[in-house]
Structure formats: structure tokens, C-alpha cells
Amino acid sequence: MDNKLWLIPFFPLMGAIINGLFGKRFIRNEAVIGGIGTGAVFLSFLVTCAHFFQLGGETERFHQVVASWMSVGKLQIDWGFLFDPLSALMLMVICGVGSLIHLYSIGYMHGEEGFYRFFSYLNLFVFSMIMLVLGNNALVMFLGWEGVGLCSYLLIGYYFEKKSAGDAAKKAFVMNRVGDFGFLVGLGVLFWTLGSHGVWTVNFVEISENAHLLGAGGTIVTLVTLCFFLGATGKSAQIPLYTWLPDAMEGPTPVSALIHAATMVTAGVYMIGRMNVLFALSPTTMAVVAVIGAATALLAASIGFAQNDIKRVLAYSTVSQLGFMFMAMGVGAFTAGIFHLMTHAFFKACLFLGSGSVIHAMHHALHHAHLHDDPQDMRNMGGLRKFMPITHATFGISCLAIAGIPFFSGFFSKDEILWWTFASTRGMKLVWIMGAIAACMTAFYMFRCLYMTFYGEQKTHPKAKDHVHESPWVITVPLVILAALATVGGFVGIPHAIDVLHLGNKLEHFLAPVFQHTQKTYEIAAHGSASTEILLMVLSVVIAAVGISAATIMYLKNPELPAKFTSMFSGLHRRVYNKWYVDELYDALFVNPTKSLGRFCWKGFDLKVVDGIVNGTGKLVNAFSAALRHTQSGLLHNYALTMVLGMVVMVAIFILK
């Protein structure tokens, strides 16, 4: 089975090429294009499953080297794949959730002119993401890293005729690149430092084995890991590089679900998991990661309170949940972070696809009535559960999961994170408090979203009201599957404290080969009694219940309360509604100075200096010729005189020499 790993990235790559090159002119059939796209990812999923079930026991990991990429002296970089429990889990999520989203897109993107382009880009994205998680060295990972950034740009800007979409795509790509710069600097320093100890490699296994050479807690490790973390903040939308994610909602909803919820944004978390040895060596960086994760979780949750666009709420929710994942990685709860990555993929993809279903229905209804209301604005929705029962049910289940209600998947993963922030050797109580508050806020704004969309009176325009209907099976089947996963997906990670049936924490056991060694070597563990853990669990359920009740009171029972709150705290509301003016701050700090620099380079330098030199040379030649042409007087005697004078001068020089 070893030499079949290459099939996993191969299928989506082929799908992208076939759809991209032949989709527009030769295939043209939506079902075929969609079938190729979905089939490719599904085939990768099957190959992943085949390898997955062979892991465990003796087979700790699979290797495959397809070809050599660079061979320079002692450095050997291959096109190589590493299939260990971590990459296996990531691949299952990517390919599994990916194929569901591809299936969904067949229905969602129906009738679009760029149908083939969408599927080509989506397959290309899956290919890049697979390379990212499957690569056995940092360069293949970086190839995937850049590739997902590119595909994100292409897909956010899918509706490229809209200026806002193009702007959002550019913003996403530029911010990503800032992060990529961090990644490269970190990789460079790491490579060079290891090299100075004689180890020339970028291979992950070799890096993990030799990382101790960098010196525990030293400046070099801290620098390297902070640079990598900068890369992660760009890719995974943390402070300071998160503002691109809400804007990225300009892309079609399946894109938001796949790229900006389940996969690309998790690349940063995966990267930290892959390089856990390096991060464990630097407690400073881990503290930074945890604090930034917590701060991001809080900040994004606060903004989610006031948004009216359903996709924006989910976008900020994603940023916030990513903050949770980084909190986990920062306190050493690597397994918990990856666990939350997985459960988040399930319920967030379900939420996004559900919102897409709603938007799709709203769009049809409003279009039917020739209205131009925004189909994504929740203030135009309400009471939709009567018309869209399946979407409502799956959305509701995912809301319960994200809020952390027992025994949905989110409960297990979020609780494990909070427990570790409290009890880990690298945990911080402050981070725990911030996480708990963010969890409460999460429950509130998600249920606010649920109530505004599906409950209460229907605020849609009367002409469009009755035309809202449930979506077709290609849309609802993925919703149901994802909701089911969001319900039961958590049972693979039952914590020991409440494991009455002694099922064991399957996930921890599965990921042990990746993380256990690091955790043992650097003494990263959650120390605390089972009763404390259960107490914290109860506390988080209470917190979630408080959030949900507040949302129920404000948006279900007394719908006039939100308006009263807004007028009472108008200053706070304005700030939260305007996303704490962070975009405006970045505009003032970075965007406008860059634009001024560009303008100066254009008007002050290019036009004046460069054009000045070119035009000036021309003018100079012109001036000379204007002066010189008068020597051509046409008079013979002038010419003769000139000749004689010249001859005299020459003879004089000859004589005087």
C-alpha cells in the first residue's frame, strides 16, 4: 500500500486540469463537470480511508517519495509524502467534508456561467490542501500553503465582475502573503541554524529529531516559532491578520464552507501540530499563541453580536473558533486543538452550507418577486423553519454543537480545550477566563443568528414570502450528513473524567504517536483531579446555557429588547457594529501610506524623473540641432571658408607639435 499515497493528490489535480482545460468548450454538461469534481475528491477520500484503516499497531506512518526535487550537497529535498495519524485525520476531514461540499456545489452553483471554472478551482484547492498536509518536508508544505492562498484568491474573486469581490480577494491574498513572509523567514532561520549544527534538512521527521539542537527556550527557537506563528495568523485569520476573512464572504457559500471554515484556515493549526517539537521548545511562543488565540476568540465573538449578514456572523464565528484552536495549541493541548479542528469542520461546514441553503431560497424568492433586497440580510428573514425544515434542523443541531451543549461534538472538543487552559503545565488562568467568556458569547450570537433566521415573524417582503421553499437533495443530503457528524463526531474524544463506559479516548490514542513524545519530553500535561474537570465541564454547560437563554429572551421572547439595548449602549454598539474600526486602522497605518508611496513613485518619480530624463534627452538633442542647423546656410563661400579655416588649424597644430 505504500506506493499509493500519490493517488491522493493526483485525483483532484486531474479533476482541476480536466475541468479547467476542457470544461468550457468541450464538456459543458453541469452534471459531468460536477461529477468529475466531486468524484475526484471522493476517490481521494476512499484512498485515504484505505490507508487510514491500516494505521495503528505496527504501522505508525506511511512514507512515499515520488521524486527528488532538489539535491544540493548534503541537502536532499524530495517530492515526498508522510501519512501519519495527524495527516491522516486532516485528510479524512479535507476529502470527506470536501466531497460533501463538492456535491452541494452541484446544486448551489447550478446555472452559473463559470460552473466549470468553479469546480476546477475547487479541485485545485483540494489538491493544494492535500499537498500541504501530506508533504513530508516544509517545502512541499509551503507549496500547498501558497497554493491554497492562490485558490482562495481565485475563489473569493469568483464573481470577479463585482468590484467588492475583487477587492476582497486582493485583501485576502495580500494579508496571506504577509503571513507567508513570516513562514519563510522562520523556515530560513530554522534551516540555517540546524545547518550550522551540521543538519541540513527541511524534512519534518528530521527536524523533529534534531530540534533540540536549537536549545530549549532560546532566542533562536522563539524567533523561528514566532515567525511560523505569523504565517499561521495570516492563513488562519488570527490577530493581527484576520480582517480578510469576513470580507472573503464575497465568494460563493461553498467556498466559505470549504476554504474558510473547514480547511484552509486550519492550515495554521495543522502546521503548529506538525512542528509541535519546535513549539514545545519555546514556552514564550506558546504563551503568545495562547494569548493571541484567546484575544482573537473574544474580539471576533464581540463583533459577531452585531452583524446582520448571516455569512458575516459565521465568518466571525470561524475566526473566534480558530482562536480556540490556537488557545489549545498554545497551552500544549495539541490533541484537543486538532479535535476541535475536526468537530469545527463538521458543524461550521454544516452552518455555512445551511446558510447557503437559506440564501439560495431567499434569492429565488426575492428574484421571483423582482425585489432587490439583500438575500443574506437576516433582517429580511425570520420564521423560515416552516418552509425549510431540514435546513432548520441541521442548522439548529450545529448551533447546539458550537455552543458546547452535551453531548454534541463541540462540547467534547471545547471542554477539553478549556480544561487544558486551566490545568496544563503551560496553561494560564487568564486564558481560561477569556475562553469561557468567548464560549458564552459564542452561544449567544449563534442562537441569535438561529432565531433571527428561522424563528419569529417572517420579515420577508410580502410579495416574496410564500415563495421560500426547501432546497433540493444535493443540498440537503450533505447538510444531514454533516449534522449527523456534528452530533456523534465528539464521541471519539471522550475525556477520562466522564468515561463511565470506559470507551477510552480514541482520538488521543490515535494521535499519540505524533504528540505524546513531545508532551512527555517537555512535561506538557493537564494536571488536575477528575472532580475539577467535571466541575469545569458543568461550568461551561452553565455558561452556554446562560448565553442561549439570553439569546432566547432577546430574540425569541421579547424581540423589542435588541433595539432598546442598541439605543442604551449606542456608543458600544457603533464600535462593535463597525468591527472596532480595525479595518480603518489598517487603512490608516498601512493601506494609505502604501497608496501614497505608490502615488509618489508614479507622479513624483516615474513621471517627473524617468520621463523627464527620456523627454529631456530628446529636448536636448532638439535644442542642439536647432542651433547647429544654421551652419547649413546653403552658401558655397561659407563652406569653402570653413574648409580653409579647418585646414589652417590642422597645419597649425602640425607645425606647433
Add this chain to the structure above:
Amino acid sequence: MSVYHYLTVSAILFALGTYGVLTRRNAIVIFMCIELMLNSVNLTFIALSRHLNSLDGQIFVFFVMTVAAAEAAVGLALMIALFRNRETVDVDQINILKW
């Protein structure tokens, strides 16, 4: 009769010829002055040939004379063509090839 006398005569003839080329308006007269310059050079060659006891100068005179003859022929042909077009051989009138 030293060689200097001959060289002086030759120089005076050359100067006169140059003055004529630079000053006279009639093209034919300019040609005559050019011939005068060429003949002065011939005189110089012969004088020095005699002075240095070498036959090279006198041989060179033949070349100069041949060139002078050819040049005169061509020049006069030019003048005729010019007169046919312009009705004049006054060089001050022939000045349209200018800026």
C-alpha cells in the same frame, strides 16, 4: 635662384587662388582659381624635386595634372547643367539646400 624663391612664388599663387575661391561669385572664375591652386602645388613639387634631386616630385605632377583635367571637365559639366536650370552661375544664387 634658390628653392625658396620658387616656394614663395608658389605660396603667393596658392594664396591668390584661395582668395579667389572664397571671394568670387562667378562659378567659372572659382574653377579657374582652383586650377591656379593646383598649378601652384605643381610648381612646389617641381622646385623641391630639383632641390632634393629626386624624380618623385615631377612624376607626381603628372598625377596632379590628370586630376585637375578630370576635375575641370566634371566641374564644367556641372556648371552647364546648373545654368540650364537656374539661368545663372552666380554661387550666391545657388543656396536652396539649407535649413
